[in-house]
Amino acid sequence: MAKINHLDKNVELEGKRVLLRVDFNVPLNNGSITESSRIEKVIPTIKFLIDKKAKIIIISHVGRPKGKTVTKLSLEPIAKKLKILLNQNVFFIKETIGVKTVERSKNISNGEILLLENLRFNKEEELNSKGFSKELSKNGDLYVNEAFSCSHREHSSVSGITKYIKSFAGEQLIKEVNTIKMLTENPKKPVSCIIGGSKISTKIGVLNNLLNKMDNIIVVGAMANNFIKYKKFNIGKSIFEKNSENLIGNLIKQADLNNCKLIFPNDVVVSKDYNSKGQLKNLDSINDDDLILDIGEKTIDSILKIIDSSKTVLWNGPAGYFEVDEFSKGSEKIANRICYNTKNKTLISIAGGGDTVAAIKKFSSYDGFTYISTAGGAFLESLEGKVLPGIKALEKNE
Numbered sequence: 001m002a003k004i005n006h007l008d009k010n011v012e013l014e015g016k017r018v019l020l021r022v023d024f025n026v027p028l029n030n031g032s033i034t035e036s037s038r039i040e041k042v043i044p045t046i047k048f049l050i051d052k053k054a055k056i057i058i059i060s061h062v063g064r065p066k067g068k069t070v071t072k073l074s075l076e077p078i079a080k081k082l083k084i085l086l087n088q089n090v091f092f093i094k095e096t097i098g099v100k101t102v103e104r105s106k107n108i109s110n111g112e113i114l115l116l117e118n119l120r121f122n123k124e125e126e127l128n129s130k131g132f133s134k135e136l137s138k139n140g141d142l143y144v145n146e147a148f149s150c151s152h153r154e155h156s157s158v159s160g161i162t163k164y165i166k167s168f169a170g171e172q173l174i175k176e177v178n179t180i181k182m183l184t185e186n187p188k189k190p191v192s193c194i195i196g197g198s199k200i201s202t203k204i205g206v207l208n209n210l211l212n213k214m215d216n217i218i219v220v221g222a223m224a225n226n227f228i229k230y231k232k233f234n235i236g237k238s239i240f241e242k243n244s245e246n247l248i249g250n251l252i253k254q255a256d257l258n259n260c261k262l263i264f265p266n267d268v269v270v271s272k273d274y275n276s277k278g279q280l281k282n283l284d285s286i287n288d289d290d291l292i293l294d295i296g297e298k299t300i301d302s303i304l305k306i307i308d309s310s311k312t313v314l315w316n317g318p319a320g321y322f323e324v325d326e327f328s329k330g331s332e333k334i335a336n337r338i339c340y341n342t343k344n345k346t347l348i349s350i351a352g353g354g355d356t357v358a359a360i361k362k363f364s365s366y367d368g369f370t371y372i373s374t375a376g377g378a379f380l381e382s383l384e385g386k387v388l389p390g391i392k393a394l395e396k397n398e
Contacts (some may be wrong), residue, residue: 003175003395004169004391004394004395005167005168005169005394005395006168006169006171006174007043007144007169007171007287011142011168013049013052013053013054014052014053014054014089014110015053015054015055015110016054016055016141016142017054017055017057017105017106017139017140017141017142018049018054018055018056018057018140018141018142018143018144019057019136019137019139019140019142019143019144019155019161019165020042020045020046020049020056020057020058020059020144020146020170020274021059021060021143021144021145021146021147021150021158021161022037022038022042022058022059022060022146022147023038023042023060023061023146023147023149023150023365023374023375024039024058024060024061024062024078025038025060025061025062025063025149025150026038026039026062026073026078027389028062028063028072028077029242030072031072031076031129031301031330032077033077033078033081035358036081037182037357037361037374038149038374039078039081039082039085040085041172041374042146042170042172043085043086043231044171044172045144045170045171045172046058046082046086046113047086048171048368049093050086050088050110050111050113052112053111054110055106055108055109055110055111055112055114056106056111056112056113056114057105057108057113057114057140058082058113058114058115058116059096059116059119059136059139060075060078060115060118060119060147061118061119061120061125061150061155061157061299062074062075062078062118062120063118064117064120064126065120065121065122065123065188065332066120066123067120067121067123067124067125067126067211068121068123069079069121070118070121073120073121074094074117074118075092075115075116075117076092077092077116077186078115079091079092081114082113082115086113088113088117089112089113090113090114091104091108091112091113091114091115092114092115092117093114093115093116094117095116095117096116096117096118096119096121096122096139097122097132097135097136097138097139098135101116101139102138102139103289105131105139105140105356112351116139117168119136119155119156119157121229124156125155125157126153126155126156127156127158127295128154128155128156128159128160129156129160130160130163132156132158132160133156133157133161133163133164134164136156136157136159136161137165140165141165141166141169142165142166142168143161143162143165143166143167143168143205144167144169144170144393145158145167145168145169145170145173145390146170146171146172146173147173147390148172148173148176148177148373148375148378148379148390149374149375149376149377149378149379150378150390151173151378151388151389151390151391152377152378152381152382152386152388152389152390153389153390154389157216158389158390158393159374159389159390159393162393162394167393167394168394169313169391173391175371176371176375176379176382177382177391179350179371179373180369180379180382180383183213183312183314183350183383184209184213184382184383184385187213187311187312187348188311188312188348189215189311189312190215190216190309190310190311190312191213191214191216191219191310191311191312191313191314192214192215192216192217192218192306192307192310192312192313192314193210193214193216193217193313193314193315193316194218194220194225194303194313194314194315194316194317194319194334195207195217195218195219195220195223195225195314195315195316195317196219196220196221196222196316196317196318196319196356197221197222197223197316197317197353198221198222198223198241199217199223199241200203200223200226200241200244200247200248200363201241201244201247202380203316203317203380204247204251204308205380205381205384205386206316206383206384207251208251208254208384209383209384209385210314210383211251211254211255211258211260212258212260214260215259215260215261215310216260216261216263216306216310217255217260217261217262217263218263218264218303218306219262219263219264220265220295220303220317220318220319220320220330221317221318221319221320222238222239222240223317224250224265224292224295225238225239225240225292226241226244226265227248227264228265228268228283228292229265230244230245230248231264231283233283233284233286234286234287234288234290235286235290235292236270236286236287236288236289236290236291236292236294237288237289237290237291238290238291243355262266263302263303263306265283265295265296265299266282266283266296266298266299266302267280267281267282267283267295267297267298267299268280268281268283268286268292268293268295268299269281269292269293269294269295269296269320269326269327269329269330270286270287270290270292270293271290271291271293271326271327272289272290272291272329273291274291274293274321275324276292278293278327280296280297280327281296281317282296282308293320293321293324293326293327294319294320294321294327294328294329294330294366295320295330296318296329298318299330300315300329300330300333300334301312303333303334304333304337307334307337307338307341308337308341308346311346311347311348312347312348312349312350313338313347313348313349313350314350314351314352314383315334315338315349315350315351315352315356316352316353316356316379316380316383317353317355317356318330318331318355318356318359319331319334322355322358322359322362328359328363329360331359331363332359332362332363334398335359335360335363336363338351338365338368338369339365339367339368339369340368342368342369342370343368347370348370349368349369349370349371350369350370350371350372350373351369351371351372351373352372352373352375352379352380353373353376353379353380354376357372357374378390
């Protein structure tokens with residue numbers, strides 16, 4: 001990987017307008033933020049810029065307004081949340097480009113913050129328009145990307161803008177890039193991956209890229225249903241992906257060739273629906289009207305043993321329908337054991353994906369992971385080995 005420009009303590013920032021691209025794409029409900037981890041994650045960078053007496057102009061998007069102004073997707077509530085988190089005023093303007101916005105960016109004092117309106121209210125943002133990129137760049141003297149989770153998008157505020165303004169990677173982005181690089185290039189062995197999700201096809205690239213790097217790949221969640229079905233067991237009315245047999249057969253073959261143990265559940269918790277009591281069953285006892293909603297006790301025990309014997313663990317995808325307590329035991333046990341081993345310095349742990357992060361938070365294990373990525377698609381594409389446009393745009397010209 002080529003070196004990328006990094007915003008470190010040696011970059012002169014006092015009095016400079018720093019155009020900070022973040023990912024504030026948080027869930028909003030009637031103007032209230034229901035989950036704010038993406039905002040909280042970038043607070044150290046904002047405080048660093050305040051201490052450096054920079055003028056901070058923040059840009060982000062929320063949701064998919066498709067190039068139109070959608071009032072309920074305004075970033076104004078985020079300005080209020082930032083004000084509380086930083087304990088200082090945060091100015092907000094309902095524009096992203098133009099003379100008025102540029103003037104406003106120049107008129108804030110050193111250490112002050114201006115948040116611009118939702119970038120995606122402009123259709124040119126997602127089109128990576130040269131004109132929009134250039135106009136956006138006029139709001140700053142230098143640009144900093146702290147939105148790793150958006151860096152797989154070839155959008156104006158992520159890649160196009162870097163052609164018109166001196167650009168850097170922020171500290172959080174550097175951490176994310178280095179963590180994934182360590183995981184895919186030089187992990188402490190033995191290394192294990194716990195992977196879930198509903199569709200195997202969306203993670204086939206990740207699995208193929210990790211097969212020759214991992215000692216163990218443990219398949220859980222709805223994705224495991226495909227493997228259970230492939231092995232000719234009944235999965236009842238459980239979620240599965242049609243026409244995935246060839247993908248699974250090839251994965252099993254490649255795992256054998258690479259001496260990677262590919263593990264899926266050997267017992268499960270089933271129910272008739274999401275609101276009924278769970279029942280522990282072996283794979284040969286599943287009925288036609290059963291719904292697989294969690295991994296079973298034997299499977300949990302075997303996963304915990306693998307975690308205990310590993311030096312590095314990647315977790316992407318809960319073990320079951322963890323939102324309901326009845327079906328959360330698998331995810332809770334995994335989260336707690338990874339957290340315990342990490343805190344006891346026997347494990348390097350990386351987690352990523354929205355549902356995984358939500359599960360970790362639910363089980364109060366957030367402070368017990370080496371690194372937690374709030375990125376979704378960008379995290380997975382990096383694990384696949386893809387070069388992200390937003391990262392590529394920050395590479396040094398040497």
